Amino acid sequence: MNPIPIQYYIFLSATLFSIGVLGVLYRRNAIIIFMCIELMLNAVNLLMVAFSNYLNDAGGQVFVIFIMTVAAAEVAVGLAILVLMFRNTHTTDINVLNRLKW
Amino acid sequence: MVVFTKNPVFSVLYLIITFFSIAGHYVLLNAQFLAAVHVIVYAGAIMVLFLYVIMLLNQNQDTEPHKSNMVKFAAVICAGLFMVVLVGSLKGTDQLLQGHPSPDSGYVKNLGKILFTEFLLPFEVASVLLLAAMVGAVMLGKSEKQSPKA
Numbered sequence: 655m656n657p658i659p660i661q662y663y664i665f666l667s668a669t670l671f672s673i674g675v676l677g678v679l680y681r682r683n684a685i686i687i688f689m690c691i692e693l694m695l696n697a698v699n700l701l702m703v704a705f706s707n708y709l710n711d712a713g714g715q716v717f718v719i720f721i722m723t724v725a726a727a728e729v730a731v732g733l734a735i736l737v738l739m740f741r742n743t744h745t746t747d748i749n750v751l752n753r754l755k756w
Numbered sequence: 757m758v759v760f761t762k763n764p765v766f767s768v769l770y771l772i773i774t775f776f777s778i779a780g781h782y783v784l785l786n787a788q789f790l791a792a793v794h795v796i797v798y799a800g801a802i803m804v805l806f807l808y809v810i811m812l813l814n815q816n817q818d819t820e821p822h823k824s825n826m827v828k829f830a831a832v833i834c835a836g837l838f839m840v841v842l843v844g845s846l847k848g849t850d851q852l853l854q855g856h857p858s859p860d861s862g863y864v865k866n867l868g869k870i871l872f873t874e875f876l877l878p879f880e881v882a883s884v885l886l887l888a889a890m891v892g893a894v895m896l897g898k899s900e901k902q903s904p905k906a
Contacts (some may be wrong), residue, residue, distance in 0.1 A: 663781075696778055716867065733806070
């Protein structure tokens with residue numbers, strides 16, 4: 655079996671992470687910002703699986719399971735906060751939520 | 757595609773495609789158990805949650821006021837520079853890696869053995885974290901009218 659060079663996975667993960675950063679900076683809808691955070695977490699997961707495979711260490715995959723757990727918890731709480739925020743302001747635009755500045 | 761689509765529902769669908777391709781990469785990397793877990797957790801649970809919230813909040817049309825062109829341009833520049841920095845800093849890592857991948861490292865047997873011996877305490881802490889997140893989500897999502905009574 656000819657393995658894929660790890661460089662490709664590094665490039666792919668960096669690209670995915672940058673797309674996530676771009677989405678967080680680019681959009682104003684809070685739901686899409688959450689999705690871009692998920693995208694960044696997945697880029698990190700992919701890189702961790704790649705390194706754990708190439709280093710013969712299954713601990714990386716265990717850490718990916720923990721990251722998935724934390725991501726699931728974060729999405730649940732974040733979407734609950736989002737529903738609450740929508741109930742108060744009737745929008746998901748993050749620029750409306752600048753009241754903490756004053 | 758996830759970023760630039762105007763409609764949030766289509767954005768979620770593109771994100772599901774991305775997650776399935778990442779699961780395919782996991783299979784290529786001998787992590788079959790992680791691929792299955794990834795498909796179940798992300799494409800099954802998290803995306804359903806996203807779609808449900810989008811439908812609940814009635815966001816499935818383009819009502820989003822857009823940022824100014826200056827901010828968009830700055831965002832693109834920042835993300836591009838960030839990617840250049842990441843790739844540049846990770847470029848020299850291939851000399852570090854000499855090991856050959858073993859074909860069975862991602863199976864449930866090996867993974868479970870490590871998870872329940874070496875990483876037992878983080879595993880329990882993760883379960884407590886999930887419980888706390890569940891309680892917190894229910895508390896936050898509860899209707900406001902019942903709270904003064906309690």
